[in-house]
Each structure stands twice: as structure tokens, then as C-alpha cells.
Amino acid sequence: QVSLKESGPGILQPFQTLSLTCSFSGFSLGTSNMGIGWIRQSSGKGLEYLATIWWDGDKYFNPSLKSRLTVSKDTSNNQTFLKIASVDTADTGTYFCTQLMGGWFAYWGQGALVTVSS
Amino acid sequence: DTVLTQSPGLAVSPGERVTISCRASESVSTRMHWYQQKVGQQPKLLIYGASYRDSGVPARFSGSGSGTDFTLTIDPVEANDAATYFCQQSWNDWTFGGGTKLELK
Numbered sequence: 426q427v428s429l430k431e432s433g434p435g436i437l438q439p440f441q442t443l444s445l446t447c448s449f450s451g452f453s454l455g456t457s458n459m460g461i462g463w464i465r466q467s468s469g470k471g472l473e474y475l476a477t478i479w480w481d482g483d484k485y486f487n488p489s490l491k492s493r494l495t496v497s498k499d500t501s502n503n504q505t506f507l508k509i510a511s512v513d514t515a516d517t518g519t520y521f522c523t524q525l526m527g528g529w530f531a532y533w534g535q536g537a538l539v540t541v542s543s
Numbered sequence: 544d545t546v547l548t549q550s551p552g553l554a555v556s557p558g559e560r561v562t563i564s565c566r567a568s569e570s571v572s573t574r575m576h577w578y579q580q581k582v583g584q585q586p587k588l589l590i591y592g593a594s595y596r597d598s599g600v601p602a603r604f605s606g607s608g609s610g611t612d613f614t615l616t617i618d619p620v621e622a623n624d625a626a627t628y629f630c631q632q633s634w635n636d637w638t639f640g641g642g643t644k645l646e647l648k
Contacts, residue, residue: 471640528591529631
């Protein structure tokens with residue numbers, strides 16, 4: 426049974442770095458063509474794709490956010506990590522990690538709410 | 544960026560047939576996928592590859608289209624289908640539509 430869960434700081438201040446962890450089970454990021462995608466959703470708004478890390482370590486980022494994003498993985502412990510540098514209030518929202526195969530986001534975590542406030 | 548445009552919302556009665564549209568700014572072949580998001584929950588995959596139902600998704604949900612125009616159909620609509628429906632393309636990176644909020648009368 427596939428399961429993903431995001432964890433993060435909850436609240437942070439402008440200009441800090443947001444660090445999120447995705448812990449998953451039921452599959453391995455060592456499997457060919459497997460990826461973990463990160464997506465966020467601002468309050469009451471739509472979904473914004475952020476980044477993907479693939480089974481082979483390849484990474485892809487939303488071009489509009491690329492300069493601020495870092496993704497990494499710990500395959501043996503079934504975790505991936507997302508960092509967003511120099512956050513501001515526009516980064517407030519719910520952050521989801523997802524299992525990505527074949528171009529679609531098959532399974533989603535419950536989401537981690539992040540608030541950026543001074 | 545490939546922009547996906549969805550109508551903002553609609554209201555239907557249980558038992559009716561509803562179609563939700565998604566238009567891409569350029570062709571995405573059949574690399575279109577649909578999600579359902581209920582209030583307070585994470586999105587759930589319904590349809591992938593334009594027309595393939597994900598495992599466990601009721602046959603009431605169907606998808607069609609190719610190129611730039613896609614449709615999600617729910618027939619018949621049930622009360623618990625009230626949600627926001629998002630389309631997403633994977634032909635040119637990954638982008639989502641703005642969502643269509645389905646309300647039940």
C-alpha cells in the first residue's frame with residue numbers, strides 16, 4: 426500500500442529557508458522510472474508544480490522557481506527533501522509530495538501547511 | 544509554459560450528466576490527467592492518459608480528448624462528487640489547470 430507523508434516547520438519567517446521532508450512507503454525510489462514530485466497549493470487556489478527527483482537522481486524544477494529550489498533523496502530510508510530558499514509570504518500554502526510515474530501524480534501525501542510570516 | 548484553461552465552476556443535480564472541459568494552449572497529445580480534490584483533502588487521481596481510469600475509480604467517471612481539448616464526464620453525478628476537478632498535462636513539463644468547482648444542487 427502506497428503512502429506518503431510530508432513534514433515541515435509549520436511557520437517560518439521571510440528570508441528563511443523552508444525545509445520539507447517526504448517520507449514514503451509501499452514503493453522504492455530505486456525503481457526504474459519512479460519519481461517523487463513536489464506540488465504546492467496556496468489557500469483556496471490552484472496547484473503549482475515545483476520539482477521532481479527521479480529514481481536515477483535526475484532532477485527537474487519549475488523554471489520560475491528553479492533558482493530557489495533544491496531537491497534530494499535518501500533512497501535507503503525512503504525519504505526525499507525539498508528546500509526553498511529566501512521565502513516570502515507568497516510561499517505560504519500547503520505542500521504535497523506525490524509519487525510520479527508515467528507523467529501523472531498517482532499518489533499524494535496529505536500535505537504540509539506552511540505559513541511564512543514575520 | 545503550456546497553459547491549461549478550465550471553466551471556473553458549475554452546479555448540477557444528482558443523477559445528471561456533467562462535462563468538465565480543459566483546453567491546452569498547445570497540443571499535449573493524450574498526456575492529460577484528471578484529479579478530484581474534496582475540501583480539506585489532497586487531490587486524487589481519477590483519469591490518466593486522457594481516458595484511462597485509475598484503479599478503483601467508478602465507471603461513472605470517464606475522460607476523452609486529444610491535442611488541445613479534453614473532457615471529464617461524470618454520469619450520473621452523485622452527491623459525494625462535489626469537489627474541485629483539476630486537469631494536468633505532462634507533454635511539456637507539468638502544469639495544472641485552475642480547477643473547476645462542481646457543486647451539487
